[in-house]
Amino acid sequence: MKILIATDAWHPQVNGVVRTLTSLARSASALDAEISFLTPDGFPSLGVPTYPGLRVALPNRREIARRIEEAAPDAIHIATEGPIGWMVRAYCRRRKLSFTTSYTTRFPEYIAVRTGLPAAVGYAVLRHFHAPSSTVMVATDSLRQELSARGFRKLGFWTRGVDTDLFNPHTPATLDLPRPIFMTMGRVAVEKNLEAFLSLDLPGSKVVVGDGPQKAQLTKQYPDAIFLGEKKGGELTAHLAAADVFVFPSLTDTFGVVQLEALACGTPVAAFPVTGPKDVIAGHPIGALDTDLRGACLRALTMSREACRNFALARSWENSARQFIGNLTALQPSRALRPARRAPAASAVQG
Template identity: 45%
Template sequence: MKILIITDAWFPLVNGVVHTLDNTSKELVKRGHEVVVIHPGLTPFRTFSLPTYAEIRLPWNPWRVGGMICKAAPDAIHIATEGTLGIAARLFCGRRGIPYTSSYHTKTPEYIQCRFRWFSLAVGYAFMRWLHKKSSAVLVTTESVKRELDERKLHPNLLVWSRGADFDLFHPDKRTRVKRRPVLAYVGRVSIEKNLEAFLDLPDDHYDKVIVGDGPDLVRLRKEYDLPSISFVGYKHGAELAEAYANADVFVFPSKTDTFGIVMIESNACGTPVAAYPVTGPVDFIVNGVNGYCNPDLQAAVERSLKLDRAKVRGHVVAHYSWQHVTDLFEDALIHIEDLKSRI
């Protein structure tokens, strides 16, 4: 089968959406499928920087996607994002009755409201309902996200599409640190919706903190939290990233707006438990007392997580998450396009 994935998020961006699409695509190829990805970095597109997110670039001529869909002549289409490319692809397919699946990775209305307090969530979700209206199925990250979107009547066919990790790369044997006082780590984008102040405000006399990542709030936070116990180390990849996870005693996930967080799986794979708030994403992933703790008191979640058996933390995540299973879910949801030529 020739599968076309259309996404506004692709390399060189570093985030969960790109990671999920990349690993799913690789697994689909292993299974004998041909995968074509249409993304903003391709030659026909001219892009602009998203306001407040300079690293995210969206096409301002997304209408070119229609011709690219025709040229690709796919057997199935998945529209992964809600940016300009995703909108143009939905309009093209919708007007021609071309079936497609889509996915919901990000609480976009909440992200916008974090930056612009006047923004209405009701308006944001009305727009999201319009975007996904003609999708055959909408893939969502967790059961709690599905319940939340059911309440908002996003779409009548919401399917859970989980996440995975590379268990060979992310492994406890990457731990090299000599035992000192506890080290807490955060990995991800450094931006307002990640609620990083909740992590950075944990008592400095108790822990050392490492922030792995970059983003629009990095300069501000580095200036405000210029302390010996806090290290901003930028993005890490591959073995260096695995080492950062493994050398932490607890991975702290302070976000209250994420729909999942692949970083939690990668951290657990290295034996490091996760401390988080009891919100969508963490509540679906964390089993209190097994692979971390959810608690409205983030410090309490950290302190309890410090006492967990790291071998059992890894054992739990390896048993429940894999990219093979993630790809099964994606593949099962695809809708075969009948007689594409007559539709275009």
């Protein structure tokens, strides 16, 4: 099966969407599926207002059509709601072609935080974007319930996984810092709610791994915290394995793949009880969820690192890829690049 995924998020960006898509493609090959990507590569781009360093592609209709037709896919999936996503959506709509989408980022909340635009406006736009999709794939059951309450339809399930070969507890970095070490990792930006972590009165050390537009401000505002910048590959794994607790303060992530990455390194998680952490951590002795984030951090110190690792070992990217492909094949038994048919009832695709 040949699958084309359209995405506005791509390398050199470092985020959960990019990691998810590259891991999906790698795992899908073992399931007789070939995934190619329609990405911003080769298109002019524009800097995103309020987000220095992040650029968005400016695709053109003719080149989008050429790339799709050159790929000759059996199925088209739109992973993001940016300019590339909208233009591929328009291509499919003009030709009455079936396509699926995924909801991976809370853009309404992100935009509201940065611009003051009411989140309700953003959700209205996203409902319109996803309405023609055969299946709108979401990573967690709580997100599916939330979006359903907001009027989204045809919601299907596509969970996330973790590369337990790359992320492992075997070679932790040597960090000459007072213990315990409370660490967070990801984009250093306002929507990640890092101040909720950095403002806590905790013993030991608070460490931030990552880069982003808020780094200079937070470094100045919280001089006692350690900002290590961006880490990749084995170096990232070593730092996650060296932490005593991984703190995930975000209130807006739809899943938070980094939680699984930390657990695979044997590091328990502390987070707020919101979508993402509730679906990964709740009910398992691998972390602590609490509206009192400090209390969650201290309780997480008591969790078994072995239990964290074992939990991650059962959540492979191959299982994630199998779910993703199942959402396509359930709707498109032969070639999907053809006129759309009526989608089955939502209950038939919710996994």
